Amino acid sequence: MIVVMTPESTEAQLNHVVQLVTEMGLTTHIIRGTDRTVVAAVGDKRNTDKTAIENCGGVEKIVPILAPFKVASKEVKQEKTIVELTPGGATVGGKELAIIGGPCAVESRQQIIDVAHAIKASGAVGLRGGAFKPRTSPYSFQGLAEKGLEYLAEAGQATGLAVFTEVLTMEHCKMVGNYADVLQIGARNMQNFMLLNAAGQQSKPVLLKRGMSATMEEFLLAAEYIINAGNPNVILCERGVRTFEQYCRNSLNLSIIPAIQRVSHLPIIADPSHGTGHAYMVEPASKAAIAAGADGLIIEVHPDPERACSDAGQQLTPAAFDELMQKVKRVANAVDRQLEAGHKQAEPAPN
Amino acid sequence: MIVVMTPESTEAQLNHVVQLVTEMGLTTHIIRGTDRTVVAAVGDKRNTDKTAIENCGGVEKIVPILAPFKVASKEVKQEKTIVELTPGGATVGGKELAIIGGPCAVESRQQIIDVAHAIKASGAVGLRGGAFKPRTSPYSFQGLAEKGLEYLAEAGQATGLAVFTEVLTMEHCKMVGNYADVLQIGARNMQNFMLLNAAGQQSKPVLLKRGMSATMEEFLLAAEYIINAGNPNVILCERGVRTFEQYCRNSLNLSIIPAIQRVSHLPIIADPSHGTGHAYMVEPASKAAIAAGADGLIIEVHPDPERACSDAGQQLTPAAFDELMQKVKRVANAVDRQLEAGHKQAEPAPN
Amino acid sequence: MIVVMTPESTEAQLNHVVQLVTEMGLTTHIIRGTDRTVVAAVGDKRNTDKTAIENCGGVEKIVPILAPFKVASKEVKQEKTIVELTPGGATVGGKELAIIGGPCAVESRQQIIDVAHAIKASGAVGLRGGAFKPRTSPYSFQGLAEKGLEYLAEAGQATGLAVFTEVLTMEHCKMVGNYADVLQIGARNMQNFMLLNAAGQQSKPVLLKRGMSATMEEFLLAAEYIINAGNPNVILCERGVRTFEQYCRNSLNLSIIPAIQRVSHLPIIADPSHGTGHAYMVEPASKAAIAAGADGLIIEVHPDPERACSDAGQQLTPAAFDELMQKVKRVANAVDRQLEAGHKQAEPAPN
Amino acid sequence: MIVVMTPESTEAQLNHVVQLVTEMGLTTHIIRGTDRTVVAAVGDKRNTDKTAIENCGGVEKIVPILAPFKVASKEVKQEKTIVELTPGGATVGGKELAIIGGPCAVESRQQIIDVAHAIKASGAVGLRGGAFKPRTSPYSFQGLAEKGLEYLAEAGQATGLAVFTEVLTMEHCKMVGNYADVLQIGARNMQNFMLLNAAGQQSKPVLLKRGMSATMEEFLLAAEYIINAGNPNVILCERGVRTFEQYCRNSLNLSIIPAIQRVSHLPIIADPSHGTGHAYMVEPASKAAIAAGADGLIIEVHPDPERACSDAGQQLTPAAFDELMQKVKRVANAVDRQLEAGHKQAEPAPN
Numbered sequence A, B, C, D: 001m002i003v004v005m006t007p008e009s010t011e012a013q014l015n016h017v018v019q020l021v022t023e024m025g026l027t028t029h030i031i032r033g034t035d036r037t038v039v040a041a042v043g044d045k046r047n048t049d050k051t052a053i054e055n056c057g058g059v060e061k062i063v064p065i066l067a068p069f070k071v072a073s074k075e076v077k078q079e080k081t082i083v084e085l086t087p088g089g090a091t092v093g094g095k096e097l098a099i100i101g102g103p104c105a106v107e108s109r110q111q112i113i114d115v116a117h118a119i120k121a122s123g124a125v126g127l128r129g130g131a132f133k134p135r136t137s138p139y140s141f142q143g144l145a146e147k148g149l150e151y152l153a154e155a156g157q158a159t160g161l162a163v164f165t166e167v168l169t170m171e172h173c174k175m176v177g178n179y180a181d182v183l184q185i186g187a188r189n190m191q192n193f194m195l196l197n198a199a200g201q202q203s204k205p206v207l208l209k210r211g212m213s214a215t216m217e218e219f220l221l222a223a224e225y226i227i228n229a230g231n232p233n234v235i236l237c238e239r240g241v242r243t244f245e246q247y248c249r250n251s252l253n254l255s256i257i258p259a260i261q262r263v264s265h266l267p268i269i270a271d272p273s274h275g276t277g278h279a280y281m282v283e284p285a286s287k288a289a290i291a292a293g294a295d296g297l298i299i300e301v302h303p304d305p306e307r308a309c310s311d312a313g314q315q316l317t318p319a320a321f322d323e324l325m326q327k328v329k330r331v332a333n334a335v336d337r338q339l340e341a342g343h344k345q346a347e348p349a350p351n
Helices: A012-021 A050-055 A111-120 A148-161 A170-177 A193-200 A216-226 A256-263 A279-291 A318-334 B011-023 B050-055 B109-122 B146-159 B168-176 B192-200 B216-230 B257-261 B278-293 B318-334 C011-023 C049-056 C109-122 C146-159 C168-176 C193-200 C216-228 C256-263 C277-291 C316-332 D011-023 D050-055 D109-122 D146-159 D170-177 D193-200 D216-228 D256-263 D280-292 D320-336
Strands: A001-003 A028-032 A035-040 A057-063 A098-103 A126-128 A161-166 A180-183 A204-207 A232-240 A268-272 A296-299 B001-006 B026-032 B036-040 B059-063 B097-102 B126-128 B162-166 B184-185 B206-209 B234-238 B268-270 B296-300 C001-004 C027-032 C035-044 C059-063 C097-104 C127-128 C162-167 C181-183 C206-209 C234-238 C268-270 C296-300 D002-004 D027-031 D035-042 D059-063 D098-102 D126-128 D162-166 D181-185 D205-210 D234-238 D268-270 D295-298
Touching: A001 A012, A001 A111, A012 A028, A012 A035, A012 A050, A028 B011, A028 D170, A035 C027, A050 A057, A098 A111, A098 A318, A098 D011, A111 A126, A111 A148, A111 A318, A126 A148, A126 A296, A148 A161, A148 A170, A170 A180, A170 A193, A180 A193, A193 A204, A193 A216, A204 A216, A204 B206, A216 A256, A232 A256, A268 A279, A279 A296, A279 A318, A279 D256, A279 D280, A296 A318, A318 D320, B001 B011, B001 B109, B001 C256, B011 B026, B011 B036, B011 B050, B026 D027, B026 D216, B036 D035, B050 B059, B050 B109, B097 B109, B097 B162, B097 B318, B109 B146, B109 B318, B126 B146, B126 B296, B146 B162, B146 B168, B162 D059, B168 B192, B168 D146, B192 B216, B206 B216, B206 D170, B216 B234, B216 B257, B234 B257, B257 B268, B257 B278, B257 C277, B268 B278, B278 B296, B278 B318, B278 C277, B296 B318, B318 C316, C001 C011, C011 C027, C011 C035, C011 C049, C049 C059, C097 C109, C097 C162, C097 C316, C097 D205, C109 C127, C109 C146, C127 C296, C146 C162, C146 C168, C146 D280, C168 C181, C168 C193, C168 D011, C181 C193, C193 C206, C193 C216, C206 C216, C216 C234, C216 C256, C234 C256, C256 C268, C277 C296, C277 C316, C296 C316, D002 D011, D011 D027, D011 D050, D050 D059, D098 D109, D098 D162, D098 D320, D109 D126, D109 D146, D109 D320, D126 D295, D146 D162, D146 D170, D162 D295, D170 D181, D170 D193, D181 D193, D181 D295, D205 D216, D216 D234, D216 D256, D234 D256, D268 D280, D280 D295, D280 D320, D295 D320
Parallel strands: A098 A126, A098 A296, A126 A161, A161 A180, A180 A204, A204 A232, A232 A268, A268 A296, B097 B126, B097 B296, B126 B162, B162 B184, B184 B206, B206 B234, B234 B268, B268 B296, C097 C127, C097 C296, C127 C162, C162 C181, C181 C206, C206 C234, C234 C268, C268 C296, D098 D126, D098 D295, D126 D162, D162 D181, D181 D205, D205 D234, D234 D268, D268 D295
Antiparallel strands: A001 A035, A001 A057, A028 A035, B001 B036, B001 B059, B026 B036, C001 C035, C001 C059, C027 C035, D002 D035, D002 D059, D027 D035
16 A cells, blocks of 8 residues: 655654554555655555545545455466366366356246257357346346246256356355356345355355446455355356446446456356347357457347346347357357367366 | 337338237337337336337337336325434434434444434434445455444434444344334445345335446335335435546435436435545535435544544544534525424425 | 556566666665565656556556646645636636526527526626537537627627637637637537647636546646646536436536545536536536535526527526526525625635 | 426426427327327427427426437448548458557657558558647647658558548648548547538548547437538547446447447447557457457557557557457458458448
8 A cells, every 4th residue: 555645744644644554564665756755555454444544634645556355366376267067067267168048037947948958959058047036126027936946957957057046145045056056146236245155155156247337356356255255166247337328238348358367367257148238239249258258158048038027128039049159159269269068177268 | 118110110010019019018109200110108017028129120229208116206106205213203304404423334332322422412313333344345344243233222322313224134124123223225235126125024214325326217116125015214315326536436426316306205315425435525515415405414423533444534523523514504504404303393395 | 656566577577667667767666565566656757658667577557646737736836726707807716606607509699698688687797608519419500600709799798797608629719719708618628639728828718628528637637738838717617427327418526626626726617507417407406516615607598498409408597597596695605605796806715 | 209298297288398399390299198198209300409398397308219310320321331441442341351550659750660561561451650649648748740640651651551640620631631541530539520520521531439438329420520521431430438447448348339330331440459558458359349340450559668658558569469460360250351451342241
């Protein structure tokens, strides 16, 4: 941390800052520049709130130097994390891309089983589907709850696809583990710290979506909650952030992929369905995400999008998904990645 | 809802749209303009996902006409909602402004009792303090939990201040009700729909903070979850949204106050502490919020901000809070509001 | 500037950074912390591009310490700048608030003269009106050009109001000076550096509006272009920034007022008309801006808003403006400011 | 346009709206729904300001139906526009991608000639370089002016590369045409309507960059200014928008590529250098842009980025650019595009 003093600050004020910083357990270096005096505070004290120094007289601003995240960073673990979706099954983070498909919400047994067979045939390794739906409006379809989980599990077993489903509460974290292979934490819950802890205390991998206006630091700190609670198998997911743009529901920000890969060992996939909000944009966004280095995609597929119960405007038909897979495969090859389903010996992806 | 067809759409496509809209239980009017044909769909079907129509061939876009919120709107209830913080005690939403103060986190018994007496003397009607802290970083202070609630309750009883504290889980909603007068739902949980439901199923008033990038519609829909679950006593709170601005932690958007007052009957207060993130901005932001029509303020006050455990940079000393109260009182009078503690017969605020 | 090295950086990389920084004419201090080595570079070299250091091997990031603006800052001039709108006339930046009113565009001689008399009677000191309209759409009304300037000048003379009008090109800077008292540079031209230079090379005061997504630093740097070109009489104007909010056209960010007042000596006013985009929000936004410490307001007033040629939805009638002035006056008094027209001996405003 | 009346609006208010809409030359259809009455206004009157209706009593909101842009839209011209950078030379908008490289600023004759030869050898078809630099800070390097243009022209002739350079004023539009093949209008000038007009009145193609917070509609309306002034050869360029993200200077929003291709016939390229602001992100962003359907790239290349005069942190070395070109070529092939320099008979790109 660097404390920048104002030009008119006094020696007494400087001394007071040095004292407070020392109280925090940090050592100080004073540098007197042409226009400013700064106090460089050395040491790693993530648990003290350093904004306190802002309240001292004569302080212009505080500039942090260390990133606030740690166990998610490459400093702690250089090699990339490869997450097995099922024991010995497909992986995320290796050379092979993991493509997950499925409807926004599980609507019926037939619906989810049909979609599962269709996407499996197109090359997907995971099946998504919401049983508990966190809907913006209380008037919208809220999901089939545990019945939906049963259908999902059946569809997963019938096809061998790894089952992804969203958890909304600490209780879900236990219950869902009986049916699903991967627990998903949605964008709206990225900073639901109780939920992050609960997801960290169970053993299934966790797919963590970026919050609608979360910075990269907040995203990685959310992942740290899960890792610190005991679960190292975190898959990050970029799903678009909120900007002023109105032609898309969210703005997929692909530059977070190289940014994450520079500082973290965690794999990251993209959600082009929520990341755009419109079916016609899903294919270009999918190809772009893979070209930018994503480790996989999670895409909404519905047998009859015109009659889907939720997020209908962004769902692909199984036929459109199949066509997309052919195109994504070509882009994957052009960046030295493959699309086939996971094997045990995945090599780390190039980043 | 208006469905806008593309210029090159066919009659068959138009008929298909009319059929789908009719299936949804809506009646249709077709208007053939100079450049576009549009289908106006009449009726109130909030529970169907109309974005489904986007997937139909020949559709350019869907334009909603009805706001998605209902019980929070003035259409359902014209007169302004006045919330009693304690039975027969101070109110929010009437002519009198409710000022709530207190530290970000309860750190010790002495701290919270000292602050309570200080802010009471300055004219506050509520005491805030976090017992469970949802911190961005897992390395930050996480709160005193139930012990903190006990201290809060004691401070409330000693001073007569209404106690506000944040709930993070459904369990908290029950437990906290034994200690606090008002349950607070933080910005990060504004779309934690399970929590909203739980808060709606208990009887204490709820202070609902706007999410960091929530639209006004999403904000009011979150309030509707609480109201629909049985609790009409919702106080909205603007606490700043995330923008590109870097000189403030969040951008307090005061225009949401007249916007909410135009469409909703719910009271709305402002949080100038989180809404700016810097102590030096709290006074101007407080005065501005009252001038814009806010029904109250929630302000962070700490006996020793330089040593505060959380959000230290935005906490006021009790002396600074007292000075602020004098200034806010003058602005309140200039907009025909008062600052004195609540009485039973509050008149609705002018909006 | 602080250069933060990566944990795995080598001594050779550190030496290379030190050499490059030294080449820039800065002196270096190396601080070896527990997790990072940083190079503190001391000296004031605003004309070198320090992002170059980012390209060096082993560099994690560059952290600037000095603000990039200088002559607009309080370090160079402590006392607040008070700008005279006309020689010996009303001022901006003193204890008295300057309220400027008028239509978005000059539409006819009668229109502008009628509005001028009306707002003068309500207590305004300035008259605004666009002769050259920078319209987003080429199909929109583009203004009366020099004819409009003539009408403005006539209305100014008839009422004694200072005339404000927008300049779009370097040529306008000369021409407009013959008719107007204050040159306005619009949000879309805040970084039109040729125009800023031209405005700095003439002698009339300049009203500089913040760009739609400009940071405070960019805003003050734009002011520095004008000051450095020879014109110290710059009035800043907050007119809202672009965010995801959709219930207002722009989001007026009032926290920029205390932020500017903390670092700069320049006066700052607010534009609640463009800053909200809707007539019903103008009054609360005006009162809030004054409460937050603005030195004045610029408000759109039109004799017949229903038939206005541009930005019709945000224009007030003269009667609504008169009512607003009564309310603003009360808020002004509550923050120790006054609304009466300018006298010669203005005292600096409290900030 | 749809005018939505409030639930409590009267028949007199409805009649007044109908009268005003009729005055505008539009015909009206009244639809009485369950919750709202709406007035659908039919006709194409882009030159009247319809927000005026907002001021009428009983009006809740105005909903536009027609997009405000016209000549840039596919309704007016179905086939994609292919722009020749030089007569009979390389094109933008056809099956072949146009890659443009070069330094942010022309710094010396040798620098620009060296870069030109290097990028030509790597497969670029255009050379960029700024002679007049619009710098945020008045203390930054401002460019070599006409001398820089001479060097650019020489480098273009020596290599056969099409020369791109930025214009800042109406005068530049004339002068630059003597040296350059394509006039560039920067993000900060996207709504400098006088400049757009001037660029439209000369015959060289125009590269128009999206403003830092411009919507797609504003972007296309800016293009319409140029087209309406007589110049149909407009190349759009996405260069990132401003969001809250701090790990990148701007957020490249690739979803604008399919969005533009859906509604407009104009070609669109991407600027991954300004669109990210960091050299390490340029390669993934370049590959992503091509995968998303961009018609080309404009990339900053500098022989010695560590000593570049402007935007140093985002410049590639010629060697890094060469490596990038090899990778981009593979992605281009995977989406059925090619990288070779332009021929006369380009086929339209698939969109």
